Amino acid sequence: MTSDQSGQDRPVLAPQTFRRALDKSHEAKAKVEVVANELTSANDAVKAKIAKGVTSLPVHEALADSEGVEVKVQDVAGDLHEVTDTLSQGIEDLKGVESALKRSRKALIESEAALALSQRGEHKAKFDGMHDPRTGLPNRTLFDDRLAQAISLAERHGWTLAVMFLDLDRFKTINDTHGHAAGDRVLEEIARRLNGHCRDEDTVCRNGGDEFLYLLMNPQGRENIERVASMVLANLGAPIDMDDLQLNITPSIGIALYPEHGGTVEQLIDRADIAMYQAKRAASGFAIFDDASRG
Known part of the structure; x- marks a missing residue:
């Protein structure tokens, strides 16, 4: 669990969430390529008609083409926005995890240092209890x-x-x-x-x-x-x-x-x-x- 700016806990993204986001990104990429191909085809068709001397296209055809492309573009934009949100949340969660790991490492280092100091103190106390302070010989x-x-x-x-x-x-x-x-x-x-x-x-x-x-x-x-x-x-x-x-x-x-x-x-x-x-x-x-x- 990590905390957002409000201090509330939210779950850390699991690896499968990132995989789903990547899959969604691939799907969005495929849709973008389809739209790009359709726009290219529509542009080629317009150029062909112009080349044949057609200077005006029927309004309903232009609107239909425009609306179809717009729907697909919006669909792709929605997918990309979802991917962006998911990945942004994941990045923030990763930052939180990294911060927690840093704190844990620091605490571990401090605990190890305290343990080593305690062991040295225990060893010294044991040595002092078994040796003569003047000569250092066993007592x-x-x-x-x-x-x-x-x-x-x-x-x-x-x-x-x-x-x-x-x-x-x-x-x-x-x-x-x-x-x-x-x-x-x-x-x-x-x-x-x-x-x-x-x-x-x-x-x-x-x-x-x-x-x-x-x-x-x-x-x-x-x-x-x-x-x-x-x-x-x-x-x-x-x-x-x-x-x-x-x-x-x-x-x-x-x-x-x-x-x-x-x-x-x-x-x-x-x-x-x-x-x-x-x-x-x-x-x-x-x-x-x-x-x-x-x-």
Whole structure:
């Protein structure tokens, strides 16, 4: 439906209406050709009579010819007027349809833009809810979820897992001596190094404060776990250049293994935390959980 100038709806012409108009136009064309032929014939007849010396024609013949042609011309004119009206209405309807299509396209573009903006906002909100705002690392909620999934996979495939609990030694001294801004930059650098070190299938998270968690998927034995822990210690222990300062950070790492030390998220993290304190007391850099060594 389209609206005319009065605001009232009128139906949009269907394709068959245009076909009828075209057919009518063809009929009108045929009639025009007939009239033209008749006029030509009448003109030729007049010329022939004049050529024979006839200088006057009977009035009734002239009138009859004139009236017959006039009727046909009017008939053709009526057909052409009908065709013109139909096509004019169709053109106006087409203009209305095109205008409506333009408005629809514009509305569609605006809707798509609003949807994309909403999706970006939803994605950002979801990301923010699962990541630490300071370091950009996964937060504890996301880590727990990934560890739970890892436990399910490990149980199904007979894998081992290692959970490393990292704590930065004497981090409070950095905040107290150089300010919290310096402490934040240290955390960001530690996060960058940890994130660059871990494999795609592993997960590093900030647990809060100066604590981090590191999940190793199927690390293939204690020897390899100890090798990874030593590499992390060396990586994080390298000096951090900060303006005119050069800070040295030493972490302590506690390690718990699945399934040896626990079969749940809580058990593995708790025992990795205990092992971290064992490493601090022994000043050994890292320690694998040993229940006999609890103190």
